[in-house]
Amino acid sequence: MTRHEASPYATVMDDGQLTGRPIVVSGAGPYGGDLEVPEPLVTGGKKWVDVDRDICMHAEQFPTKKWWIAFSIALAFLGVLVFALITLFYTGMGILGVNQPVGWGSFIINFVFWIGIGHAGTLISAVLYLFRQQWRTGINRAAEAMTLFAVACAGIFPIIHLGRPWFAYWLVPYPNARGPLWVNFNSPLAWDIFAISTYGLVSLTFWYVGLLPDLATVRDRATHPWRKALYNAMSFGWTGSHRAWRHYESAYMILAGLATPLVFSVHTIVSFDFATSVMPGWHTTIFPPYFVIGAIFSGFAMVITLMTFMRGYFGMKHYVTLNHMEAMAKILLFTGMMVGFAYSTEFFMAWYSGSEWEGFVFKNRAFGPYGWAYAIMFTCNAIIPQIFWFKPMRRHTWVLFTVSILVNVGMWFERYVIVVTSLHRDFLPSSWGMYALTAWDYAILAGSFGLFFTLFLLFVRVLPVVAISEVKGVMDPKVARSNPTPAAGAALQEA
Amino acid sequence: MTPTSTTGILGHFYEPADALAAAAKVRAAGWTHFDFLTPFPIHGMEDAMGQKKSWIPYVTAVLALCGILFAQGLQNYVMVWDWPMNFGGKPFAAWPAFIPITFEAMVFWAALGSALIAIIAGKMDTIPQPPPMLVKTGATIDRFVLWISATDPKWDAAKAEAFVRSLGADGVRLVDVGGGADA
Incomplete structure (x- = not known):
């Protein structure tokens, strides 16, 4: 094409x-x-030169009042995270809700939740690229940034879950003075280290490669020599040479091709943490596809949330149009149905397997003491997105925003249901118990949102939030071209 | 590292189609050290400029193989040779359990290596470029800029300028930043 x-x-x-x-x-x-x-895809009859101004503007002027308000709130929540973590390290794991029999609590829930959020960014940047979905150009940069920050949030949780996070480097296999004592490569927890770190770094590479031409655009707009030099170094002296574009496009395609199986592998491996155990409710073959589709579902919901803000407060309405939002709503509807289908399949298999334990776990999930969590999960994930069958709802900002928030609530509870209900009642009724989050669990969860939004708000201040060169490529040259004027020509003659 | 050329000629085009047509003419006229600086990649430009397909995919294949060998080597060394441990009587070389890490390592090496080499190739496997900090071309904004470097074997400033004008380029100008051609 x-x-x-x-x-x-x-x-x-x-x-x-x-x-x-x-x-x-x-x-x-x-x-x-x-x-x-x-x-x-771009409305308002924009020219290429307008794209540069509209998108780079946010990184070039002093932050607005709205940005400062949002940033202060995010920073306050980040402060909560730091305070809670210091207390956790100082006091110990006892301040949390985890105990026998529920040894995996909010940290594992939050870990799976944040990793899942990240998946939509890679899906938009890689899978939609391979499928030549040109509408991705408006949202891919912000979605990829979302991936990076979500992975950063996710990465904290397994480490603090260790209890002794200062020994986290023991998870890395390297020749050491402890034997050498190696990690057990048969363990899904060791696979996780490789999966998450690969995912984080490949996402960062993909994002940065996409940024190179745009950093050069920022450089060429810059007036201060230091700013110019900084952005020139960051763009590796990009000139726009077609001899460089040739390798660039090839590498971008390859990165997309590699990131696509990678994104599926990462949540597959996260699901192996559960599926390779022998716990009823976890030990199922449906887990990898079920986790991956849930991840894409929650991630797209988060993209919709962020894009609503970008449209409203950053004036990106011409680049992220209602058509983009509608396309994302369709994906939300589709993945929501897949998730609902997975919930039903789990129930069917619990009955069809004839396993007494499996059957009990699922009855207990839906109708036991945590039935309320299951109800929230099922309503938010499988029922509420059905509203997107109706076109006016897919194009209504407030409906989209509300549903996107509810979906993420539902997806958090999905992980809650998976982690808690399987553990709290296992094979031996004498060891049954209940689990509840403490104030510290809530503080760390809320704080992780603070970290996420702090990073995101800093990102929108220093880098182009929309992929400028890609958006230019999908605009109509007849509309977007500049007309030679003596003034424009003269501006370029200086040099 | 970057081959830069301080002398050459620039001409602007305003639409990708014009740039494509011009590229074919420049190539037909026998210029070799020419380039198009564009805000986004133009489909068909490789053919028009007479470029070969990028060799980056071969690099990726080699790096992917290196990643596989690294992961298999590490896991087998640790689990079979250096510290074999008996997990429920299962074989030491439990190859199915080694697949996830092998896959991740393959992607890691291939992706990071290809990106890095593509960036370096964009600087090395090219013709001398106008230095981006000194020459404002407009190519990162909305111009499709023809650049003929003075390093071209058939370089002659006056003839080059006349040729670029004959293509219908706008804003044709001779660039001489450093006071002489060097590569």
């Missing part, structure tokens, strides 16, 4: 004019029939 080719029917449309349906040109098809052309 050629990204630059001018569509003869591309029109200049405003945001309010978008319908989410193709523009029909009657009689223009190859055999005299109707030709359907998609609506433009």
Whole structure:
């Protein structure tokens, strides 16, 4: 597919004019029939030079009041995280809710939750790239940043879950003076170390490679020599040479091709942490696909949440249009149904397997003492997204925003249900027990959101939040081109 | 590291299609040290400029193999040779359990290595470029810029300028930043 080719029917449309349906040109098809052309991805008749200004502006001017308010709140929550972690390290694991028989508590729930959030970023940047979904260009940069920050949040939890986080480096296999004492490579927990660190670094690479041409754009707009030099170094002196683009595009395609199986492998391995155990409710073959689709589901919900803010407060309405939001709502509907299907399959298999323990665990999940958590999970994940069958709902900002929040609540409870209900009543009724989060568990969960939003708000201040060069590539050159004016020519003659 | 050329000629085009047409003409006229500086990659430009396909995929394949060998080597060394441990009578070389890490290591080596080498290749496997800090081309904004470096064997400033103008380029100018060509 050629990204630059001018569509003869591309029109200049405003945001309010978008319908989410193709523009029909009657009689223009190859055999005299109707030709359907998609609506433009960038609205408002923007020119290429406007794209630079609209997107780089946020990194070039002094932060707005709204940004400071949001940043203060995020920073306050980050402070809560730091305080809670210091208390945790100083006092010990006893301040948390975990105990026998529920030894995996909120930390593992939060870990799976945050890793899951990250998955949508990779899906948007890699899978939608391979499928040539051009609407991804408006959202991929922010979604990839979301991935990085979500992985950063996720990475904290297994380490603090160790109880003695200062020994976390023991998880890394390297020749050491303890024997050498190696990790057990048969253990899914050792696989996790490789999966999460690979995921984090490959996501970072993918994101940075995508940033290179945009960093050069920021450099060329910069006026202060230090700023120019900094962004030049960060872009490795990018000139836009087509001899460099050739390797760049090849590498980008390969990164997308590698990130696609990677994203599926990561949550598969996270699910192995559960599935390779012998606990009823965990020891099932459905776990890898069930975890992966749940991760994509929750991640897309988080992308919708963030994009609502970017549209509203950062003026990105022309680049992240209602058509983008609708496309994401469709993915939410689809993945929500897959998740609902997985819940039902689990019940069917619990009955069909004939295993007494499996059957009990699932009855206990839905109707036992944690039935309320199961109800929240099922309602938020399987029922509420059904509202997106209706087109007006898919294009309604507040509906999208509310559902995206509810989906993430539901997905947090999904992990709660998986972790807690299997552990709290296992084979031996004498060892049954209950689990509840303490104030410290809640503080660390809330604090992780503080870390996430602090990082995200800093990102929008220093880097282009939309992939400038990719957005330019999907615009109609006839509309977006600059017209030679003597003034513009003169500006470029200085040098 | 970057081959830069301080002397050359620049000409602007405003649409990708114009740049494509110009590229074919520049190539046909026998120039070799020319390049197009563009805000985004143009489909078909490789053919128009007479470039070969990128060799990065071969690099990826080699690196992926290295990753596989590294992971298999590490796991077998540890679990079979250096510290064999008996887990419920299972074999020491429990190869199915080694697959997840082998896969992750393959992706890790291939992805990071390919990205790094592609960035380096973008600087090395090229013709001398105008130095980005000194020459404002507009190529990262909205211009499609033809650059002919003075290192070209058939370089002649006056002829080059006349040629670029004949392509219909706008804003044609001779760049001489350092006072002489060097590569």
